[in-house]
Amino acid sequence: MDFRQRKMAKSLISNFNIKKIKKNYKDAIPFDHVVIDNFWKKEVAKNLEREINNFNNDKKYDVNVYDNAIEKKITCNDYDKFPSTVYTAFSYLNSLTFLNVIKKITSIKKLIIDVGLHGGGLHIHPNGGKLNIHKDYSIHPKLKKERRLNLIIYMTKNWNEKWGGDLELWSHDKIRNKPLNLVKKIKNKFNRAILFDTSQNSWHGLPSPIKLPRGKKRQSMAVYYLSEPRPKSDNRQRALFAPTKKQEKNKKILELIKKRSNLKTSTEVYRSK
Numbered sequence: 001m002d003f004r005q006r007k008m009a010k011s012l013i014s015n016f017n018i019k020k021i022k023k024n025y026k027d028a029i030p031f032d033h034v035v036i037d038n039f040w041k042k043e044v045a046k047n048l049e050r051e052i053n054n055f056n057n058d059k060k061y062d063v064n065v066y067d068n069a070i071e072k073k074i075t076c077n078d079y080d081k082f083p084s085t086v087y088t089a090f091s092y093l094n095s096l097t098f099l100n101v102i103k104k105i106t107s108i109k110k111l112i113i114d115v116g117l118h119g120g121g122l123h124i125h126p127n128g129g130k131l132n133i134h135k136d137y138s139i140h141p142k143l144k145k146e147r148r149l150n151l152i153i154y155m156t157k158n159w160n161e162k163w164g165g166d167l168e169l170w171s172h173d174k175i176r177n178k179p180l181n182l183v184k185k186i187k188n189k190f191n192r193a194i195l196f197d198t199s200q201n202s203w204h205g206l207p208s209p210i211k212l213p214r215g216k217k218r219q220s221m222a223v224y225y226l227s228e229p230r231p232k233s234d235n236r237q238r239a240l241f242a243p244t245k246k247q248e249k250n251k252k253i254l255e256l257i258k259k260r261s262n263l264k265t266s267t268e269v270y271r272s273k
Contacts, residue, residue, distance in 0.1 A: 033196030077121030138234035172201035
């Protein structure tokens with residue numbers, strides 16, 4: 001770690017008890033994960049929240065829009081569009097300095113950074129926003145590396161639990177390759193980070209539409225870490241969604257899920273604006 005990286009780390013993130021975080025990560029069910037509160041330093045979190053709010057409300061930015069029966073959200077992973085503090089924060093999360101922190105927590109030694117933020121970046125859920133329970137893509141469609149870890153940081157102040165927005169973690173049905181039981185809900189709390197393994201049949205999502213007052217949105221930052229593909233890794237290059245109970249017999253939604261999970265047809269279910 002050079003002086004500039006040390007200075008950046010000291011100025012951005014809180015001091016973590018790595019030993020405690022590592023234990024909590026490995027002890028977690030239904031798959032390896034850990035919650036880290038007060039992730040960014042207070043002033044950094046404040047600036048990030050302000051910039052993301054302004055970014056979210058500025059109509060000039062091109063974003064990816066998902067608005068269908070299985071996901072409703074807006075995303076942006078373009079560094080050129082990020083405001084100053086957001087740009088710096090993502091640069092740090094994708095630095096070798098922070099990657100070493102992640103390696104210590106997870107004991108995954110040969111992790112790889114995705115500087116392109118494929119599938120990551122800013123994630124914004126408006127009123128009615130949702131994300132069916134799903135498993136993330138396994139193989140990066142461009143780098144051909146295996147996706148191993150997600151880091152998500154919630155960036156909405158004064159969140160009311162009545163609005164919903166919990167991240168749900170589900171167990172795995174090995175026979176039918178679908179989510180089995182809801183095991184845990186993680187509250188949407190400002191400046192809370194969740195780090196989890198995506199390669200352990202890690203079903204997760206936000207299946208119930210959030211109910212928000214005017215002007216409020218569920219905002220988060222997302223970064224993913226990769227490794228060389230392991231012998232038994234799934235070759236899937238897009239997320240695999242599960243229908244909700246009410247959607248299980250809906251042929252149109254089942255066809256939508258099929259398209260969304262296929263690299264060649266996935267872009268048919270979302271648009272850019």
